[in-house]
Amino acid sequence: MKYRIDHDYHIHSFLSSCSRDPAQNPARILQYAEENGYRDVCLTDHGWDASVPGADEGYARQSLEHIRSILPLPQSAHVRFHFGCETDMNKQFVIGMSLQGIASLDFLIVPTTHLHLTGFTIDAEDDAIERRAALYVRRFEVLLETNFPRNKVGIAHLTCGHIAPGGRSLRVIDTVPDEVFRGLFEKTTQKGYGVELNMPAVYDTDADLASALRPYRIAKKCGCKFYMGSDAHHPDKFIGMPERFRALAELLDLRESDKFRPFG
Numbered sequence: 686m687k688y689r690i691d692h693d694y695h696i697h698s699f700l701s702s703c704s705r706d707p708a709q710n711p712a713r714i715l716q717y718a719e720e721n722g723y724r725d726v727c728l729t730d731h732g733w734d735a736s737v738p739g740a741d742e743g744y745a746r747q748s749l750e751h752i753r754s755i756l757p758l759p760q761s762a763h764v765r766f767h768f769g770c771e772t773d774m775n776k777q778f779v780i781g782m783s784l785q786g787i788a789s790l791d792f793l794i795v796p797t798t799h800l801h802l803t804g805f806t807i808d809a810e811d812d813a814i815e816r817r818a819a820l821y822v823r824r825f826e827v828l829l830e831t832n833f834p835r836n837k838v839g840i841a842h843l844t845c846g847h848i849a850p851g852g853r854s855l856r857v858i859d860t861v862p863d864e865v866f867r868g869l870f871e872k873t874t875q876k877g878y879g880v881e882l883n884m885p886a887v888y889d890t891d892a893d894l895a896s897a898l899r900p901y902r903i904a905k906k907c908g909c910k911f912y913m914g915s916d917a918h919h920p921d922k923f924i925g926m927p928e929r930f931r932a933l934a935e936l937l938d939l940r941e942s943d944k945f946r947p948f949g
Contacts, residue, residue: 688911688939690930692725693718694839694947695771695794695881695914700752701730702743704918711758711766717923718764725765725948727792728758729914732770733781740781741805744773749786767791767948771841773799776806778827787833792947794881794914796841797824798848817849818860825869828878835877836947839912844884844897855896866900870907879945880904881914886932894936901937910945911937 696714697704711728718726730752733744749770758766769792772781780795787793800807800817811820828840848854873880882901888894901911913930917923937943 686941688934688941688944690721690913690927690934691723692727692913693723693915693917693926693930694725694727694767694769694792694879694912695729695841695883695916696726697730697771697916697918698728698755700747700755701918702747703731706919708920709918711755713920715759715761715764715766717917717920718766719761721927723764725767727767727769727947728755729769729771729792729794730755732772734772734783734786736783736786737779737781739775739777739779741775741802744781749789753789765948769793771796773802774806774824774827776804776808778824780828780831782833784832787837790837792837792839793833794839794841795828796845796847797821797828798842798845801847801850812849814849814853814856814860817853817857821848821857822861822865822869829869829872829876833876833878836879836945838876839879839881839914839945839947840873841881841914842883842916843880843900855893858900859896861900863899863903866903867907870900870904870909873904874908874910879912879947880909882911882930882933882937883914883916884933886929886936898936905937905939905943911939911943912945912947 733740
């Protein structure tokens with residue numbers, strides 16, 4: 686059976702400092718899910734467990750207590766609305782979530798690709814493509830070294846533009862050999878972590894599309910499971926998102942057996 690587009694597990698609300706949009710509220714998110722026939726959505730505001738040292742000033746303001754202030758989430762007869770969090774990893778490779786913290790969540794997503802936060806996730810002198818590629822791989826490895834629960838962790842936007850400014854992100858991806866990706870994704874499968882899909886389905890050239898798809902194609906061969914995440918911070922980001930999800934599922938020839946299922 687083909688992969689059904691029935692969820693979105695990466696959505697922010699006005700509580701995320703990079704949103705602050707009052708229109709991006711739980712009622713609007715639930716409406717988006719109902720309009721598109723989703724079975725599950727997950728709220729994943731940026732957050733950092735206050736019991737874990739290493740937050741920058743922005744994350745220190747976005748504690749788990751802060752993001753929990755939005756609870757309870759509205760539910761409907763057709764949609765299950767889950768409470769999660771997108772945490773981060775600083776330049777010392779500290780992940781902002783404890784085992785106690787993740788136990789209080791339905792789902793946790795961790796971006797290994799937030800290399801745009803100079804001073805927090807990367808140093809200014811680490812700007813070269815080769816250095817960014819090394820950090821990309823090491824951050825991925827560190828996440829895979831955690832003992833977070835199976836089926837409760839998603840690895841966010843592995844090919845996003847945050848990897849390198851100036852449109853250089855795909856160059857960083859191209860620098861990582863296939864065999865390195867295979868090692869990472871084999872371990873991802875063993876850990877039971879999900880791989881997020883939210884990249885554009887259309888690129889300027891076929892070569893760019895091939896570069897962006899390469900990690901996910903390797904991940905599929907390694908047995909990884911995939912979920913869809915819009916990373917929406919404002920309601921206008923919801924427009925056309927189900928069509929993008931369907932296009933990505935088609936490009937990767939995903940089946941229902943390839944779906945990551947954190948909520949059963």
